Amino acid sequence: MAGRVQDKVIVVAGAGSVGPGWGNGKASAVLYAREGARLYLIDRDAEAVEETRRLVAAEGVDVHATAGDLTDNATVARLLADCVARFGRLDVMHNNVGGSEPGGVAEMDEATWDRQINHNLKTVYLGCHHAIPHMRQGGGGAIVNLASVAGYRHIGAPINAYAAAKAGVVQLSRAIGVQYAKEKIRCNTVVPGLMHTPLVEVRLAGQRGGGDAEALIAKRNSQVPMGHMGDAWDVAYAALYLASDEAKYVTATEIVVDGGLVMSAPI
Ligand SMILES: NC(=O)c1ccc[n+]([C@@H]2O[C@H](COP(=O)([O-])OP(=O)(O)OC[C@H]3O[C@@H](n4cnc5c(N)ncnc54)[C@H](O)[C@@H]3O)[C@@H](O)[C@H]2O)c1
Numbered sequence: 001m002a003g004r005v006q007d008k009v010i011v012v013a014g015a016g017s018v019g020p021g022w023g024n025g026k027a028s029a030v031l032y033a034r035e036g037a038r039l040y041l042i043d044r045d046a047e048a049v050e051e052t053r054r055l056v057a058a059e060g061v062d063v064h065a066t067a068g069d070l071t072d073n074a075t076v077a078r079l080l081a082d083c084v085a086r087f088g089r090l091d092v093m094h095n096n097v098g099g100s101e102p103g104g105v106a107e108m109d110e111a112t113w114d115r116q117i118n119h120n121l122k123t124v125y126l127g128c129h130h131a132i133p134h135m136r137q138g139g140g141g142a143i144v145n146l147a148s149v150a151g152y153r154h155i156g157a158p159i160n161a162y163a164a165a166k167a168g169v170v171q172l173s174r175a176i177g178v179q180y181a182k183e184k185i186r187c188n189t190v191v192p193g194l195m196h197t198p199l200v201e202v203r204l205a206g207q208r209g210g211g212d213a214e215a216l217i218a219k220r221n222s223q224v225p226m227g228h229m230g231d232a233w234d235v236a237y238a239a240l241y242l243a244s245d246e247a248k249y250v251t252a253t254e255i256v257v258d259g260g261l262v263m264s265a266p267i
Pocket residue numbers: 013014015016017018019022023024025026042043044045048068069070071096097098099100119146147148149191192193194195196197198199200232
């Protein structure tokens with residue numbers, strides 16, 4: 001039986017995971033593979049992208065993995081051209097790179113601000129900028145970008161630059177969706193809420209939980225109306241739908257995957 005993204009060539013940008021277990025990019029790559037896609041995986045961490053490559057290859061599909069910094073214009077141009085040279089086309093661009101650094105604007109220095117905007121917003125710009133010409137060549141395509149509920153609401157932690165960058169991802173994606181609609185290029189965003197991915201233990205526990213991962217996990221679970229965080233597969237299934245032809249009439253919008261968080265008020 002044909003998979004939901006059968007034979008599509010999908011680039012997952014940021015396909016590794018910051019620690020052991022399932023991050024959003026890694027789970028998305030494996031789910032695309034289970035649904036028949038051919039995968040081109042990029043991550044700045046060579047070991048992390050190699051692990052995802054092994055998992056994808058185990059699903060029995062064509063896959064190529066490479067290390068590269070997705071904040072670098074020339075690197076993104078070169079790698080997407082390499083994808084098309086290897087696979088003949090580029091159908092789906094999945095821009096997963098992102099992550100927060102703490103700080104309100106009064107405390108945050110300029111270097112942190114610039115780093116956050118580059119990490120969360122410029123990576124999406126570069127991914128779209130270089131993917132769209134290839135998609136045009138192929139007669140259309142789909143872009144899936146990753147934002148965060150922090151781009152909609154204050155979520156209890158001072159992460160001002162991340163909030164601004166992720167709001168930027170949401171609106172950039174809407175604008176791209178409208179701008180390229182006539183060229184059959186769709187662009188949508190997955191907006192995760194509080195997800196239990198490896199970055200909670202590896203990074204957030206140090207930045208926001210004073211090193212106490214258990215306390216941070218309990219706090220994040222209690223913030224969500226459903227009573228628990230989501231996981232990387234919740235994000236991956238939303239991305240799969242947006243990448244597939246099932247979403248052929250869906251563009252310039254978002255799927256929020258947050259257990260009801262953004263629609264709730266503090267109690
Ligand atoms: N986990 C959550 O709770 C949560 C919530 C909301 C939004 N998100 C969003 O989900 C996305 C990532 O989720 P994840 O679980 O896959 O995170 P992750 O940190 O585990 O994986 C991201 C991967 O991107 C790679 N990367 C980072 N900078 C890069 C660069 N410049 N060039 C190439 N690769 C780079 C890292 O090496 C890593 O392997 C981000 O956009 C994040 O903001 C996550």
